[in-house]
Amino acid sequence: MIIRKPYLLFLGDIKESAYAKTAFGVRDWTPEDCIAQWSIEGTAVDLGLDVMSPDVAQQAGARSLLIGVAPVGGAIPKSWVPYLEQALRAGLDIVSGMHSRLAEIPGLTELAEAHGCMLHDVRHNDSKFPIGTGRKRTGKRLLTVGTDCALGKKYAALAITRALQDQGIAADFRATGQTGIMIAGSGVAVDAVISDFLCGAVETLSPDNDPDHWDVIEGQGSLFHPAYAGVTVGLLHGSQPDAMILCHDPSRRHIAGYPDFPIHDLREAIAAYSLLAKLTNPKAEFIAVAVNSSSYTEAEAATLMINIATYVGLPCFDPMRSDLSPVVNAVRAMG
Amino acid sequence: MIIRKPYLLFLGDIKESAYAKTAFGVRDWTPEDCIAQWSIEGTAVDLGLDVMSPDVAQQAGARSLLIGVAPVGGAIPKSWVPYLEQALRAGLDIVSGMHSRLAEIPGLTELAEAHGCMLHDVRHNDSKFPIGTGRKRTGKRLLTVGTDCALGKKYAALAITRALQDQGIAADFRATGQTGIMIAGSGVAVDAVISDFLCGAVETLSPDNDPDHWDVIEGQGSLFHPAYAGVTVGLLHGSQPDAMILCHDPSRRHIAGYPDFPIHDLREAIAAYSLLAKLTNPKAEFIAVAVNSSSYTEAEAATLMINIATYVGLPCFDPMRSDLSPVVNAVRAMG
CATH class of the missing domain: 3.40.50.300 (P-loop containing nucleotide triphosphate hydrolases)
Known part of the structure; x- marks a missing residue:
């Protein structure tokens, strides 16, 4: 799985820092990859980054919207969907670590394709891997x-x-x-x-x-x-x-x-x-x-x-x- | 995964016993579940069971066609498909241990549904399981x-x-x-x-x-x-x-x-x-x-x-x- 950086960090409407561990982790470890933050108006935790909409962030260099929060239950609330759609329309990929898949949101796959964007469900894995060989590798x-x-x-x-x-x-x-x-x-x-x-x-x-x-x-x-x-x-x-x-x-x-x-x-x-x-x-x-x-x-x-x-x-x-x-x-x- | 027994054992056109280990294992360990064997005419290994077509086996009590052989590569040859279709038309479920899925054979899912039959890919698992609890169980x-x-x-x-x-x-x-x-x-x-x-x-x-x-x-x-x-x-x-x-x-x-x-x-x-x-x-x-x-x-x-x-x-x-x-x-x- 290869993800396009840098990120616009999406915080949804999450108010407790404990549910925004992903966003804080990404901000702390790769600050150079974090262009800005974005949330549902005036309701979310603050990472201390500039606030940008997807359009502005894309022009500033952002390539993916990263969902940096995990609501209880791990499913994406319906109220977030218009925001995800707005990101795709701005040409951003979406990166999610939720249990529910982005592709399960009706219409999102089609919208992503129409804008040449990718949906990354980091918690899932559809790749085919080989059986382990046990062969000693160099390095x-x-x-x-x-x-x-x-x-x-x-x-x-x-x-x-x-x-x-x-x-x-x-x-x-x-x-x-x-x-x-x-x-x-x-x-x-x-x-x-x-x-x-x-x-x-x-x-x-x-x-x-x-x-x-x-x-x-x-x-x-x-x-x-x-x-x-x-x-x-x-x-x-x-x-x-x-x-x-x-x-x-x-x-x-x-x-x-x-x-x-x-x-x-x-x-x-x-x-x-x-x-x-x-x-x-x-x-x-x-x-x-x-x-x-x-x-x-x-x-x-x-x-x-x-x-x-x-x-x-x-x-x-x-x-x-x-x-x-x-x-x-x-x-x-x-x- | 619950499978309907007894079985009609399908041997395809496999000639070497080494590729029929599943059929021999099922025959040896649950002979009471093995109604008969069936193969592509005159070409396959012999389990020593009666030979029956799916229709006859179904009337004799069979509930599933079990693919008892594994061709090299683990894929179901195209030449077998008409035989699988014949089993479904006789009202038998199909049980497969192949790497390729039965549902990937064009039309097979629809035919199974039309005859009220199930397709079981034993090597795959689409069930949802819980996270382990470590709780000590009785027995x-x-x-x-x-x-x-x-x-x-x-x-x-x-x-x-x-x-x-x-x-x-x-x-x-x-x-x-x-x-x-x-x-x-x-x-x-x-x-x-x-x-x-x-x-x-x-x-x-x-x-x-x-x-x-x-x-x-x-x-x-x-x-x-x-x-x-x-x-x-x-x-x-x-x-x-x-x-x-x-x-x-x-x-x-x-x-x-x-x-x-x-x-x-x-x-x-x-x-x-x-x-x-x-x-x-x-x-x-x-x-x-x-x-x-x-x-x-x-x-x-x-x-x-x-x-x-x-x-x-x-x-x-x-x-x-x-x-x-x-x-x-x-x-x-x-x-």
């Missing part, structure tokens, strides 16, 4: 894995990619989820792939590359999640990571939404991921632990990271707070 | 797992189901692959499910049951398969097995089709499966090893099974050759 790969879902695997991968690039190391962020794809402009929503082809899809996402090039692959799910561990394993095997980073939120006591499933001990988590990763890359190793310390003060976070680093014997950092040079150095040491 | 479950694909997990599950039933233990075979579904008449082709819903699909397949009832669930793939381990893990977690049986072919040196991936040591395999299984059932345990000894003499197989049993400390049997009472006793001992 280096780093995968973020987690003790749970939704605790910072994407942000860790993005921050590491940026830190590597800043230090002159060739690196690409490889997106495996909807917000990641919107940020990167391409990728594969792996949880939307048919199980048989999951590993092959990941192999396709991260092809052969230069020997010293790093793909930094966004992790999904968790090996300890009762619903999603299969996705995590397929992604792990297809990624063939040389380096892994364990992402962890120390404030979380159980898998989010699954109170009967406690968060695993960090050493056990590292051992279990390592055991499975070695199937497709016998040299796979952990190089750091990334914590999401957003619910702690700076001082608390510092103590916590020292304790974790001592316990697991690896550098520990918060990708949103820490100096990332220990991670960059660990990557550099791997050649 | 007991046994899952067959393997050191590789295609070495006897389905046959082991079928043989164990039959042995349990013969000893008066309430048991159902739960099919997770296309041939298994054709034999059982229902099931979920798990490798055709979208990754996000894999675990939830398996939970749906094996719902709450009586405390002393056993679901014997057909395994898929292998934890050591570079392309399919994700499917295996989702199936493992959704199954919540109380008992596991490791299926193994001692003559195999590497994963079939993947010469760079050696077969894992049996103790290591048991340890790795156990580690993952305990996430959704902390009491999950192995009760036996099932070998596919078809490439060995009776004497060789007997020695081999003694050696394996000694090495892993569990009963070892060949589901197609051995007395299954050690397995039945192990199941009975679990309550």
Whole structure:
């Protein structure tokens, strides 16, 4: 899936920031791709960008309207449809991460075709992928894995990619989820792939590359999640990571939404991921632990990271707070 | 997916038994569901059943035409289409395990509707499944797992189901692959499910049951398969097995089709499966090893099974050759 940038970010009539995580994520990680914001008059959250209509945004360079909010239920409200139509008439593609497909909105496909525009349903995947081969690919790969879902695997991968690039190391962020794809402009929503082809899809996402090039692959799910561990394993095997980073939120006591499933001990988590990763890359190793310390003060976070680093014997950092040079150095040491 | 039985087995114009594995499997495991065979005149393999046309078979009680052969490439040849149409006109549903869908054959959907018949593409899955819950379900479950694909997990599950039933233990075979579904008449082709819903699909397949009832669930793939381990893990977690049986072919040196991936040591395999299984059932345990000894003499197989049993400390049997009472006793001992 390849998306045309830059974006006009559409916020609908969503008032709570919690439902606009996609818009904030795209704004924070690729500000250069965000031309402006647009919403249903005077009702939505504010990203602090210029406000533009689709016509004006298109003239300013925008190529896609990105739906940056997720209403409860994941369906596109009927009241939004005239706004989507207005975007198509202005020549913008539409990018959506909703459960319901844009193509299910009556007339939208036809209108898109009439204006030479594309409809991108990032949460769905109609591509055909090959079966995984297990063949070792050239180039280096780093995968973020987690003790749970939704605790910072994407942000860790993005921050590491940026830190590597800043230090002159060739690196690409490889997106495996909807917000990641919107940020990167391409990728594969792996949880939307048919199980048989999951590993092959990941192999396709991260092809052969230069020997010293790093793909930094966004992790999904968790090996300890009762619903999603299969996705995590397929992604792990297809990624063939040389380096892994364990992402962890120390404030979380159980898998989010699954109170009967406690968060695993960090050493056990590292051992279990390592055991499975070695199937497709016998040299796979952990190089750091990334914590999401957003619910702690700076001082608390510092103590916590020292304790974790001592316990697991690896550098520990918060990708949103820490100096990332220990991670960059660990990557550099791997050649 | 629920299929109407009994079957008229269609053999097309396939001459090699190797391409008729589905037909032989269905004939061997549910002979009571096989009314007759039918093929393109005088050209196909012989199952040893009566030969009937769709009209005659329908009058004899048949409810579905089952395509029991797989031509190279997995597509339905054009020359077969008139035969499929003849079956629909006789009032038979059609059951196919091909990669190409029956509905892609021009006019076939309309003809099926006109005759009140269903088209079942067992390899595909258009059902909506929930996300896995990890909630512990009532009743007991046994899952067959393997050191590789295609070495006897389905046959082991079928043989164990039959042995349990013969000893008066309430048991159902739960099919997770296309041939298994054709034999059982229902099931979920798990490798055709979208990754996000894999675990939830398996939970749906094996719902709450009586405390002393056993679901014997057909395994898929292998934890050591570079392309399919994700499917295996989702199936493992959704199954919540109380008992596991490791299926193994001692003559195999590497994963079939993947010469760079050696077969894992049996103790290591048991340890790795156990580690993952305990996430959704902390009491999950192995009760036996099932070998596919078809490439060995009776004497060789007997020695081999003694050696394996000694090495892993569990009963070892060949589901197609051995007395299954050690397995039945192990199941009975679990309550």
